[in-house]
Amino acid sequence: MSDDLDKSLDEILEAFRKNVKVSTKKYNLQTYKDVFVGSEAVDYLVSSNVASSREDAVILGKSLANEYGLFEHVTRDHEFSDGKLFYRFLDGQRGKRKMDDGTGERLGWQHFLSPVPQVDSGLQPIFPVADLEGVDGRDEHVGAHVWPLDKYNIETLNHVHPPDWVDPAPKKEGSADFYDMVVIGGGTAGLITSGSSAGLGARVALIEEHFLGGDCLNVGCVPSKSIIHSASLVQKLRRDAEHLAENGITIEGGPSAIKVDFGKVMERVRRIRSVISHHDSAERYSKDLGVEIFIGRAKFLSERSVIVNGRTLEFKRAVICTGGYPSLIPLPGLKELYDLGINPGDQPRPAVMTNETFFNLTTQPKHMVVVGAGVIGLELAQSLQRLGSSVTVFARSGKILPKEDEDMALLVQKQMEDDGVTFRLSVQKYISIELTGNVDEENGLPEMKITITENGSNTDLVCDALLIATGRRPNVTGMDLEKAKVKYDDKTGIIINDKFQTSNSRVFSAGDCCSQYKFTHAADFMARAVIRNALFFGKEKHSALLVPYATFTAPEIASVGLYGSDLDKKGIKYRVFEKHFKDNDRSICDSDTVGLIRYRVDAKSDKILGASIVGTGAGNMIGEVTLAMQSGTGLSQMASVIHPYPTKSEVLRQAGDLFNKTKLTPSSKKLLRGLIKAQR
Template sequence: MSSEEKDLTEALAGLRAQVDVQDRSYKGHNYPVCFVGTEATEILAIGRSRSEAIQIGRKLLDLGYFHHVLKEHSFEDQYLFYRFKEDEGKVHGESARRDDGEAISWASRIFGSGSAHTDNMQSRSYIHLPDVASGPAASKEHVVPAPLDEHNARLLDNVRPASWIDPKPDSRYNLVVIGAGTGGLVAAAGSAGVGAKVALIEEWMMGGDCLNVGCVPSKAIIRSAHAVHEVRKAAELGVLGVNPANIKVHFGAVMNRMRQLRAEISHNDSASRFASDLGVDVYQGRATFTGRNSVEVNGKTLHFSAAVIATGATAAVPPIKGLKGTPYLTSDSLWNLTELPRRMAVIGAGSIGLECGQTFTRFGSQVTILARTSVMGKEDMDAAAALISQMKSEGVEFLDHCSIDEVMHCKSTGFMLKYTLKQASGEAKGGVLEVDAVLVAAGKVPNVHNLGLEAAGVNFDRQRGVLVNDKLQTSNRSIFAVGDVCTEYHFTHVADFMARMVIRNALFFGSGKMSSLLIPWVTYTDPEVAHVGLYEADLHQRKTPFQAFKVDFKDVDRAILDGVGGFVKILTAEKKDTILGATIVGPDAGNMISEVTVAMQAGMGLGSLASVIHPYPTQADSIRKCGDLYNKSRLTPLVKTVFNRFLAVRR
């Protein structure tokens, strides 16, 4: 060992033994396990000049023995914070670091490299959790976003850091949240924001379905599909020179755009943001209740005053002969496609099946949607008819009242589906469908397995999920549930507002009730189908007298000019303007439904909507027109006679 190396070793040992390492704070931000540059300089200066001490400190930093907490400064004789390399493992809210000082990334854990790769990840779409992240083995396989390009690497480093450092548990938490989808994130952030001590546990990827495999990726590709459709119909609007036969979709570019946008958005749901910015103790691992007020994660026991179960739901896979073991797609794995299937079968005609079916048709796939009953059977009949007609005109094929008897797969020829159709006459008709890809979109089942719910005294059902009362409490009054795990309303905005309610009920003895929520929803096809309140079928079943006021877009100037179809239908109580429900079909129905929702929430009647000035020309003016129809309905023959006589006198 050279004399210089010996001096550095002795200086490091002296510094490590004498410097004060502790959590420090500056301008409201906490920096764990740090020492201060001025104190370190004083220790290194023993037997040396101060300038020599600074040079020794800089050499130790350059050799990687410690670093500035933000990596913005070399070693200085100033009030700056530094951290020893061996103390990195004690830091909460950061990823562990490699020997070279760089944070361990997702790509480096899988490929042994710090850079993102564009290798074919399709064959590695299913990777067991222990292979890619620290923590105990999960009970199931997780679909890893693929290909592992720069966008997916960025996504994963945000929502599933490759080597997250769990914090030291607090003695007791005000709230422990299990699941970091929309409901869990809102519950955690909102509770921490009002001063609660919060722990958030996520087994897989923060952001849940909405960010990773739901709303965000689906709306990204729906936008691309809409652009394709607009170009194809350009000639109808007088835009000449566009030959629909020459339009080509670069499916790889579409999916790359989706991955890029998803990665950009993912910071909002990132582990680092919730830990560092919001002050939430974030744990990566499987949560298991060990008692009525305790939960275990990664060998650590967390005690709580209240807890929220927000574990969501998983794509349901029907028990079809031959399906298990084949490379079918679900709403989890669909987003890993890099090549467009030439032919696709969609099993299920719910919102996911319809949105994806229309989107892939517009990209160029030959899509067949197989529905167990009627398509959109629970939706307004007029809305269902309008959407089905549009999708058929674009080339989507429907097989309704269809049972799938068997699925066979051959790597070279694709899938063969044997099915049976139930005819209107009651007779059955068999058939065979050959496709290159199968998307299973048959609904979801709640994630209630292996959570230790029995130990916590929480009642649950395998199909209905965690059972809650109107205040979202479980059978254990200290534990609540939100989102897909406990409700049939599988919508991001519903999970959001359920979480807001739980914050009040769990932390502040609130009395918010699920039954008080007025829930609108949208199917993001083209046209969009939006609804709030009750359907006509609901009112008939309840034997509630009502009136229906409908304005067709063929009578709305803006819709005529835009060349789009659709309608607004609003239901009111009989002889009253109290709005009971509404359905809107059109290209902007999802935005338009909010006006009706606000009116219902505020107790504003349909007659009053007629007096609200709407800009002309807009499609939303059709809502006002419904109000006009209601006001005209009040003009009974008797009232009209009275008005005629009164006005005759005034002439």
């Protein structure tokens, strides 16, 4: 237990001793020394406004007794209650947490907050770890570099990194400010942690060096889904133009008549981002939510203090939410061209990019090479191809989306190949990249030559854009974590226990900088758990989070829970039930029959251990499966959930029908036939 927590509980205990009468009591010929009466303790808690009602006082009393062992019933037969029972303070025993070996969760202060849904800790898959050997860590990521400075980017910057921002004034000039919570990093995890904590009455400081909103708003979810939308419209028009004739509709000129203004597409991306950016703005979090915002780099001074912009902030709790950044592969010539792309001076700017700079594009590449066949690389590769570029994807893994079931990933690959994307997935080594000296007259992009080893021999490929999407590193450098006694790993991030706590008991962590789940929605729920654990003695576990995720290619692919490979490694026996969209009426009506849902179910019950969906709308449908797993709804029960007809989501129920059919053994069929005959 931390010193601050000890201090807080000591104050409560001291108030109990001072205001609740402790005396010797007799009951049934027994004498009990130094005890107090439960109802008298409740009287004090209510009259002193520590609790708002007698019911709340009982909840508080149970928490102090059960969670931290501050007192107990004299015979240990009863929990704390508003009655004539006797209780005794446990001097010298605070700090050793009482563990509940039963199945029910004991009531504590954390129940004043909505709990984070949790499931069995065994339902988390293992994700492939990015190969970062030979990749140098960066002390600063390039998210601070934004162009063009049009009205939309300026509006976004004014929201998430206002140039005229003034740090909050100290309460007492010349001395350190004291906060209930200091949050380092203003991405999803940091914003949720700081805003919600301030809303609960805590004094909170949020420190962000670059952009509030983090990757999601600025260089991730928001801009990527915006460009995916535009690319999908183009593809839909082209696809529909080929099939409209059977519906009696003709587009003059056919698919070739569809033209793409890439500059307008990217302008829309910037506009959408600027509209959404107000939600994550410094002004909103400061004025509306009561968070004290500091724009600058945080560095730890000690186990309980940080410094930012020359100001020392002391804290009861700190939460590190610094996220991650994309890594550059060890390719000779890459770092130089990447730096030139950020600061070109009077030279043409080479389009050597990660996702942090991709959305700065204003002109369309003719041929883009994507290094990496994961989520980010595939989403942007397909989008650029559909918008009119020629795209080649390089990878060394031999397949795309290596964690997904191979047959499902192949459905995505086939569609991308139909779109025109070229895959070269057996690269043995990346040799070099260099400028050729040519500059395209139309788009102004310098031409580059990348050399790789493939099938035992070197080969060259000329392109005018290169996107590196091979892995991410956690942002853990430059904070003097050693001074806070916070342990970390350069590749995997902040080291936390199952309750999001670092090696410094006052410091917690959430989001990409500490977890294998590098998703916005996962960071959101990690932050909720951290609030409960850090401020309210919660018991939320990282291992118990059930996190669905989706890749927004066409078709989409989404999963939750364990894959077959995970179950095989764990030695868990399971059965597979799947339903294909080609057998779904709505999919047939929409001429969109690619894909399926696949459930992985416990071999001896209908418990859903994991599920994957590939097809249009997979990202939306996986939520229903997640809810079923979260609530303990088995696949058999899924079959009884009525879905509207005709909808694609009917496959979720129909797979349940397949499970129920397995219950019809020859014996049960014979019994049912007998019952039917008895009705005649």
